[in-house]
Amino acid sequence: MNKDLFTGIDPSTTLSVTVTRGCPLNCAHCGGHYLKHMVHVEELEKYVDRYKSFLISGGMLPNGEIPFGGYINYLKELKEKYGLKYNFHIGFPLQPPYEIEEVADVVSFDFYADRNVLREVYGIEREPEQILNAVLPLKVKKVPHVTIGALCGKISHEEKAIEILSKYFESVVLNVFIPTPLTKYANCQPPEIEDVALVFSKASDLFKNVVLGCMQPKGEYRRMLQERIQKYAGFIVKPTTKSYDYHGCCSFYV
Template sequence: MKLPTHLETSIENLIQQAWQIRVENFPAEIEFVLPKRTKSISVTGTYCELNCAHCGGHYLKGMLPLSKNLEDLDYDSFLISGGCDKNGKVPIRPYMQILKKLKQHRRFNFHVGLLDEEDMEGLEEIADVISFDFVGDDATIREVYGLEKTVEDYLRTYRQLKKLVRVVPHISIGLRCGTLSGEFKALELLKNEGVDELVFIVFIPTHGTKLAHCSPPPIENVLHVLATARIMFPDIPIHLGCMRPGGAYRKQLDPLALRCGINKLVTPAPQAKEEAINLGLTIKHGEECCAL
């Protein structure tokens, strides 16, 4: 797929460099994920004390509330999430016994927020992976999450979780009302800390939230981040996750994201398949959350 003419030459060169690095380090294949075998569960139902500016509890409505009745559901894995308290953590610990019974032969992907060390107790027994939102900008933490926390708090939580279980950092591109604010800093910090896998998501202006009036980040900014990540992390899997705008935005982004060197693409636009064929990539298919 030809890059849009408005893209700066520097971005085009960056994408070409990223693609070459991917070719040198990975097989010629791409995984398209339709996560129908993973179900999202909220331990807090639709309640979220934090009420973040970009979400406002909207996405909790699409999750099943945690209950004993979930044990018979026919899914291979669960994403265990929920609303955050005022300190930015999902209250997992009070529900640990229910979660242990629910796990059985399923895999668990946890979204836990800024857990304290004591709240992590027992996670290593049932968590297969932690999806950890990693933010590289203090102002974004305050303005979007409404937290009086800093990047150092995110680093501290990341370090502690890594001691217990596999952690996959998630970086949201354009979270601060569609503008870049700390994404590259996050990459630098994670490079220093060590990371085995990365997932990127893209800010979605969501009706009824404080940031509903914003626009998603320009496509070229997303490509800049993705290509930079591939160059900085030449040999780890990099994925573009399910949380990103749909419609025309996704149709343009997805095929170009392949050229930035990603390894997985969740719920791809049809144009991504065409581009995969053009790039000589064999298409594989996945049915669970991309972090699993």
């Protein structure tokens, strides 16, 4: 890769934290797998000597919300005491989660332009407008995420999603579907790299900042993917070159 064409980001200096101990949704692409590797919010203070930035997320309730409310005061106290930074990943709330405004440095959210795709993946009913209506009023930096191939590795709503998002945002994070063991989509394949590149190409025409996010298959696929899309992405998370310009969640920097 030509290092001059992109900025490399190492996300490992941001610790992933969950406000729940499970997820009742059992989504097709995740099945609660990734929650198992997250630190529960009640343990967060144990890590403030090693980390100064945290991704605050958790399992979604059946209505699509993540129950942050009971921990806002606690997170605010730790933020003020240790100078912490928080990226809140908010799920699909129906109403803006205004309670996070006083502690969030940035808000990350997943966007789907097709309600049928979102229903298939998450089992939640949401129109694209409902997702935006719960995010846009928040008085904090907001960074949309789109997972390419979220529907069992198939390209579906992605180009429509970035068209809609480009009306409201200058930056977009594009993730790539990873088949995860013991999930409904465990036997699916990642999307074809050329199809992913087409989405990145379109995004680069519409956004000031295009990011290859931390969700991307490993191994040879990752190397080939990054080589193919590097001319479209200003930021690449986990670059195979191991050359990093920034450390922490990409949403802090775009």
